[in-house]
Amino acid sequence: MSEIKKGVQILDCTLRDGGYYTNWDFDKQLVQAYLNACNKLPIDWIEIGYRSPAKESYLGQYFYLPEYLIRDTKSRTTKKIALILNEKDIDPQTVRALLGDCIGHVDMIRMAVNPIRMDQAIELAKRVKEMGFLVAFNVMYMSTWDQIEGFYEKLSQLNGLIDYFYLVDSYGGVYPAEVTKAVEKVRSKLDVSIGFHGHNNLELGLINTLTAIEAGADVVDATFTGMGRGAGNLKTELLLTSLSSRHGLSVDFNALGNVVGAFERLQKEYGWGTNLPYMVSGANSLPQKEVMEWVTKRFYSVNSIIQALNNQSEGIEDNLKLSLFNSKKHYKTALIVGGGDSVKQHEEAILHWVKKQDELCIIHASSKNANTFIELSKDQFFCLVGNEGHRLENQVHGSFGFVTQCVLPPYPRKMGTYIPATLEKKSAELKEITFTNRVKDSHTVLALQTALELQAQSIYVIGYDGYSGDAVSQNEIELSTENEALFFEFVKVGTQLSSLTPTRYKGLKPDSVYSRI
Structure with a gap:
């Protein structure tokens, strides 16, 4: 008979784990569709988000879970409710103030626990348990547990304290045999319910979860x-379909189809799911946080990300150390060229203006518009971030005679280094980024710092059009927000940035190339 009929429970954590893509904001209608579906499906628990002390960046309501939101959710669901704490962020002395208004509305407090912080987690768990909640430890990085001295021996201290112990495949890289072994080892030390939380980097989420159930897990x-951080998790709809087909679990497929359709529309915007970089990170037990940023918030190529992951797995900081960028020549005017379509649209006027300027250099933040300037006898600097060297090669087909120098981010570069072979002697790296601590390896920050190094008195920008319209992706929105912040921070150092082509960036002073010719 079905394992699920023996008491194995299902916990859906879409609102918590999915928040990594939405900053923990969800449309009210989507949440209602989610709750309606969960009420009709054989799901035992819903985890509705984090409870967290204040952070400096914006994070939405399902990261902080105000009391009114918890009460409202509780009134609209028939399921047991859990929320999660990030243990490393919580002072045990403040936990009563943090969770006091959850009493009577939340059934279980789960704690995300780094396995090397078990002692601290135990102290926090004591405070939470005293408040009457069920307590679960979501112990991360299960693929590393065997390398942590005394890890399994320490588990016996949790008996009588916690109610659930979760094995979390944080990197999404364990195999079924490892799941079985880990469940058995934990079970030999603990007399509590065992849970499993699998990530899907290697698309093993389903088989690992079914294996955990067969090995004796009580909740999955x-x-x-x-929807979830990085490559994401086992799909609830896949688990339910599998258990329905193989073990007779009763599933309302109309309700399931409705909620899946709602989240699939969101998936088109954010694009979660595994890909080659996530597969490599999972296979090598590398953290997903940076990979997620590289994949979703940067326009790095797969090759660049793979190079970075290989460097990490081999303990290499970078594959090339360059001489420091130190131009002896300074310029009266610098023109920073972005990748926007406005450069081509206004090409004739731009070239007319550029040719008239004395002591002007061109700084290419992107190589996309390199061909526009290939015939000019002006000094031209190319910012090479990630895979930009490949883009430059493709744009100019190996005709690098017009390139004065390539500029790369400060060492070490997590994305690795690719420089076209014929440009290696023309390449240098910045010593540091001086005007911001926000980022040191974006195209924009590199171009702005290069302008500072060249001591340009006037700096003009073209091709930074900004994004607009209904088709703007979340990636483009976040990149635009980052660029805007960099422009404002740069202006604070005392140099105005003027855009000679149309722009939607408020940090750029509007100007017109036509007024200057």
């Missing part, structure tokens, strides 16, 4: 459409 996690 999933999310609709697999």
Whole structure:
């Protein structure tokens, strides 16, 4: 008979894990569709988000879970409710103030626990348990547990304290045999319910979860459409379909189809799910946080990300150390060229203006518009971030005679270094980024710092059009927000930035190339 009929429970954590893509904001209608579906499906628990002390960046309501939101959610669901704490962020002395208004509305407090912080987690768990909640440890990085001295021996201290112990495949890289072994070892030390939370980097989420159930797990996690950090999780709809087909679990497929359709529309915007970089990170037990940023918030190529992951797995800081960028020549005017379509649209006027300027250099933040300037006898600097060297090669087909110098981010570069072979002697790296601590390896920050190094008195920008319209992706929105912040921070150092082509960036002073010719 079905393992699920023996008491194995399903916890859906879409609103918590999915928040990594939405900053923990969800449309009210989507949440209602989610709750309606969960009420009709054989799901035992819903984890609705984090409870957290204040952070400096913006994070939405399902990261902080105000009391009114918890009460409202509780009134609209028939399921047991859990929320999660990030243990490393919580002072045990403040936990009563943090969770006091959850009493009577939340059934279980789960704690995300780094396995090397078990002692601290135990102290926090004591405070939480005293408040009457069920307590779960979501112990991360299970693929590393065997390398942590005394890890399994320490687990016996949790008996009588916690109610659930979760094995979390944080890197999404364990195999079924490892799941079985880990469940058995934990079970030999603990007399509590065992849970499993699998990530899907290697698309092993389903088989690992079914294996955990067969090995004796009492509760397993999933999310609709697999929505979750990085490569995401086991799909709730896949788990339910599998258990229905193989073990007779009763599933309302109309309700399931409705909620899956709602989240699939969101998936088109954010694009979660595994890909080659996530596969490599999972296979090598590398953290997903940076990979997620590289994949979703940067326009790095797969090759660049793979190079970075290989460097990490081999303990290499970077594959090339360059001489420091130190131009002896300074310029009266610098023109920073972005990748926007406005450069081509206004090409004739731009070239007319550039040719008239004395002591002007061109700084290419992107190589996309390099061909526009290939015939000019002006000094031209190319900012090479990630895979930009390949883009430059493709744009100019190996005709590098017009390139004065390539400028790369400060060493070490997590994305690795690719420089076209014929440009290696023309390449140098910045010593540091001086005007911001926000980022040191974006195209924009590199171009602005290069302008500072060249001591340009006037700096003009073209091709920074900004994004607009209904088709703007979340990636483009976040990149635009970052660029805007960099422009404002740069202006604070005392140099105005003027855009000679149309722009939507408020940090750029509007100007017109036509007024200057």
